[in-house]
Amino acid sequence: MRISIIKPGIMATIQDMGRNAYLSQAVPISGAMDMLSARIANICLGNDDNAAVIEFTYAGAEFGAATDVMLSYAGSGAVLKCDDKILPAERPVFIPKGSSIKLMNGQAGSRTYVAVAGGWDVPMVLGSRGTYIAAGIGGVDGRALLPGDILSSCVDISTISQRIFNSLRVDATHHAGWSLRSDTLLPDNRKMIRVVPGPEFTWFEGNSLIDFLSTPYTLSLQSNRMGCHLEGAKIGHLVKKELLSTAVTPGTIQVTGGGGMILLMADCQTTGGYPRIAQVAAVDMPLCGQLKPGDSIYFTGISRREAEMLYIERENNLDTLRHAVKHKFL
Amino acid sequence: MQTRAEPYFKIYSLSESAVTIEFGNEISEDILQRISSFNKRLLEQSLPGFYSSVPAYTTLSVFFDPSQVAASNTLTGADCFEKVSQYLTSLKDKVQDSLTVAAPMITIPVCYGGGFGMDLDEVAEIHQLTAQQVIDIHTKNVYKVYMIGFVPGFAYMGGMYEQIATPRKATPRKTIPAGSVGIAGKQTGIYPLATPGGWQIIGRTPLKMFDAGREQPSLLKAGDNVVFKAIGSEEFEYLSH
Known part of the structure; x- marks a missing residue:
């Protein structure tokens, strides 16, 4: 699965759950700013929580599907639209080759995470795929995404991801009838x-x-x-x-x-x-x-x-969601 | 009542996934040595879910995955903090006869002055020395790396002669080239990456202080001994390749 970045918006980087092994050498953890959304986007595709995602900042970005793709998104930075149709969040979405996807205003937050079945395929640097721009490491050449960047998914995808993909694959944009609701894990008062x-x-x-x-x-x-x-x-x-x-x-x-x-x-x-x-x-x-x-x-x-x-309760809740997706497709 | 003074050892929680051990409250080679030997023992016998440990002037912080600590049957305690604290305390009791960690001696070649050390003349003038005298003093001593912080691979080194201790620049530079060797107060350090900075820049090393492609990306680590060696611009060019 492959996409091409048309417009990255104000800042887009590849992130994951971060880099924990080199703190003694002053290499920051980095990773997703909203780790929960990044993980939810991965879990609903049957990915590992730590699979690489794109972190978009605010609206304004645009990308094209160079092949058929199965994506998901989470986070409150933007709403995704595919050829003028709003794509629902926090669930797997099948998008046919040739479609164009835009990040539109309409949410209160700042960051949106786009995951792909198998995770985005960028090299692992010091134990993480996350981008840390100041040292130029991780992600795509250690930098923010640019127009023209081509991103591919990892070749190996989980059995669950494959089954979700098979269940959604049609000729048009198509999404699962279920979703993982990250808001059920968050307090009512977000401030x-x-x-x-x-x-x-x-x-x-x-x-x-x-x-x-x-x-x-x-x-x-x-x-x-x-x-x-x-x-x-x-x-x-x-x-x-x-x-x-x-x-x-x-x-x-x-x-x-x-x-x-x-x-x-x-x-x-x-x-x-x-x-x-x-x-x-x-x-x-x-x-x-x-x-x-x-x-x-x-x-x-x-x-x-x-x-x-x-912390432990949150991890248990995420385990429950992971198992729910697994049991639905295995 | 305790009859003999136990060495200072206090643990506090930093976050759900980290605790910090305090070994004292001042900068000293003795504390650095205790931190290094404890850290060595910890790296050899790390706890379940261990991520990494961060030495600093008087502290060692231990980072871990709380889920793995919570699930561990070998650690004892009511919660993750207690489990990790008890493990670290038991480790301390094992290292009481403090093993000495052999500190490597690392030589850093530096081309002083000129375009590489824009502030060398200013530093010399402040101390009423010649530029050559500043170089001689800077290369005379053996420095101790107390910690790596600020940006990847940036070593905080102590042990500089007071004679060339110089305050930071009034206005920090927007960007300092990678490899720049600077002075700030009694500290000396090397900028591993091009970053903004306020230290007085007296020279530049051709060595890569941080390289993500190396097994140990940071050239220096806490506890290392460092000496500076003056080189000419031709040798700098040669070593850069």
Whole structure:
């Protein structure tokens, strides 16, 4: 299966679940900003969760089907349209050769993940297919997608993918009658982000901690795949100690010298020297990955143990979805 | 009550999939040595679901897959954090007679000054030295790599003579070429990739500090010893190929 990129939109990269083995050499994790959507797009095709997907940013992209393809998409950056027909999300879709697919406005988030049966075939670099542009590694030549890029799916596809494909293959665009609903896994309030107090939580003034957990923070224009800069009530330092650089990770919220906050995202540095007020619960990182400049969020505190339980629960739910697809076709 | 002082060892949770061990609270070769020997033991006997470990000045952070830790029957504890913490603590008790990790000595050839080291003259002027004296001082010492951070392959090195310690530039440069050797305060470092940066650039190495095609992509790792060797521009050209 093959597609050609006609317009990549503001930024499109190949991503997966990230690169975890080279953190000691300061190679960031990278991977999908909204890991949940990337995984849902893969699961509904019978793919491995870690199969490579395209991460599109906002609407405006366009690509053509160079062969018959079976795709799926998830994430709230755009709605996919094929020859003026809206394609439903979070389910397998068969698209015949020669069709053109456009990403249209109509959703509140910022990123959309397009998966293909078998995953997109790009080389594995340091254990991941995810693109990290700053070092020029992963994805297509370590860069964002460009007009004219041809993307192929991996030759080996799972038995489930093959059966789903056979069940949908007709002469026209055709989609499954079922879908995986990622919204059933997400909290109702998408603007309330759960956090665990960070290692330096007690380094800040009491009033600032109250502000942090009760007033809104807005994403600034500087936000990107490395981090989200948050504008709102300044955080005052109570302890004026210097922190020796130590490991940070996506979800870490750092407080800069001026009292501003940076929420670290997928491409963040592996170490940092700013005190850490909180760590976003991993289950809420997909919500953060969909934020765009101007969006306001609130933070609410949970315990480390709750965050871990939510993590395990999310993984169990994804297992259930994976089994549901499997049992439908095996 | 404890009768003898246990070496500093504290574990805190970094995220659902990482914990950090603190070995102290200041930069010292002793702490670096303890981190290196603990890390060596951890890499030899890693826990189920282990991804990687990140040494920093006073800490070692351990990254893992919580699902595999939760499913493990060999680890004990009520949750992932406890399971990993207990494993690491038991590992610490095994390494008490702290094995010494042999640190490799790595020589970095550097072409100082000129177009490769745009700030060499400025650094010399600040310290009322000649450019040659700055080079002599910079190449005289053995440096210790404390950690790799900032961008892939960027080594934070300590041990520079105070005589050439220089504050960062007031305005960072938009881009610094890969291989540039810089000074910031008492630290020296090498930019592995072309990135923006505020360090005083005194030279450039032809070596690739980071190459994703190598088995160990970063040329340097925490604990390594480093010496700089001055080379001419012809040797630089030769080594670049």
